[in-house]
Amino acid sequence: MQQKHKTLGEFIIENQSEFQYSSGELSKLINALRLAAKVVNHEVNKAGLVDVLGAAGDTNIQGEDQQKLDVLANEKFIQTLSNREIVCGIASEEEDDFISINSNDKNHQNKYVVLIDPLDGSSNIDVNVSVGTIFSIYRRVTPIGTPVTLEDFLQPGRDQVAAGYIVYGTSTMLVYTTGHGVNGFTLNPAIGTFYLSHPNMEFPVDGKIYSVNEGNYIHFHQGVKDYIKYCQQEEGDRPYTSRYIGSLVSDFHRNMIKGGIYMYPKSSVTEQGKLRLLYECNPIAFLAEQANGLAIGGRTRVLDIQPTELHQRIPFFCGSRNMVAKLQEFLEKYH
Numbered sequence: 001m002q003q004k005h006k007t008l009g010e011f012i013i014e015n016q017s018e019f020q021y022s023s024g025e026l027s028k029l030i031n032a033l034r035l036a037a038k039v040v041n042h043e044v045n046k047a048g049l050v051d052v053l054g055a056a057g058d059t060n061i062q063g064e065d066q067q068k069l070d071v072l073a074n075e076k077f078i079q080t081l082s083n084r085e086i087v088c089g090i091a092s093e094e095e096d097d098f099i100s101i102n103s104n105d106k107n108h109q110n111k112y113v114v115l116i117d118p119l120d121g122s123s124n125i126d127v128n129v130s131v132g133t134i135f136s137i138y139r140r141v142t143p144i145g146t147p148v149t150l151e152d153f154l155q156p157g158r159d160q161v162a163a164g165y166i167v168y169g170t171s172t173m174l175v176y177t178t179g180h181g182v183n184g185f186t187l188n189p190a191i192g193t194f195y196l197s198h199p200n201m202e203f204p205v206d207g208k209i210y211s212v213n214e215g216n217y218i219h220f221h222q223g224v225k226d227y228i229k230y231c232q233q234e235e236g237d238r239p240y241t242s243r244y245i246g247s248l249v250s251d252f253h254r255n256m257i258k259g260g261i262y263m264y265p266k267s268s269v270t271e272q273g274k275l276r277l278l279y280e281c282n283p284i285a286f287l288a289e290q291a292n293g294l295a296i297g298g299r300t301r302v303l304d305i306q307p308t309e310l311h312q313r314i315p316f317f318c319g320s321r322n323m324v325a326k327l328q329e330f331l332e333k334y335h
């Protein structure tokens, strides 16, 4: 069968051997995320009917409580993952603490934990701009059969077994890696099937797009300011184009296809940065490196950062290899 017409289900089965030591659980886990993505996609796509369905907090025309979409997305992903007893723990941007999934069957040997940002950029929903779900999967490090601990979640990004995102854009795509490259699947909403539309996704080594909220410019580190000015100078293939959607998944997805760099620096306002290490930066960094790009948290490789807190924030820069390397030159000047 041609690569491009393969469904996500067929792709998972064909690549089962990639999931080292997995007895099919990781495949079941990716399948569960696929199901939850379709449910959330349905809700996101009808969000524009708020006047008809009622805004969050109201009761909709069916008399149901209308939930905020990020709360609903959180519930759908947690429910889907918990019901199938394929994970032993879940951490979410929407949950203060991690959730331990106590399996009923004592012999059940769940060995994976999932960390998730159920609906990143959800403030864009009200203005009909694309949003995304980001997920990160690890093998637990504490003994199988015992309740998970914080240690199972505070693992460096280099130990992820899989990571990916769903982007709810002009079309809905699921993009993920298990450490063997990055593959993108587009949903055919008419039949609810994801098809392999972007095999072996890779960042162009160079790019001409920079993505940053320039409204924060005055608060940035001098090295970041100098790099932004470098992007704007008229020389060689510059000035570059500025594109910033305000949705990490969307900016990252576009830059991976076209080439570019995404930056969320720390600043005098956000002293640690804004993005969360565990369920935003680590999964996106894993994808970036698997797509021949780079991801740094300033002077360090994101995937080498040892997490200390569930919701910790870091400065985040990722994208085309040569663009991130050039930024690093500017950052090094001031250390």
Ligand code: P6P
Pocket: 120, 121, 122, 213, 246, 247, 248, 249, 274, 275
């Ligand atoms: P700002 C969305 O809230 C998010 O976490 C990312 O998806 C996005 O890139 C960034 O924050 C936008 O933040 O401060 O520029 O509005």
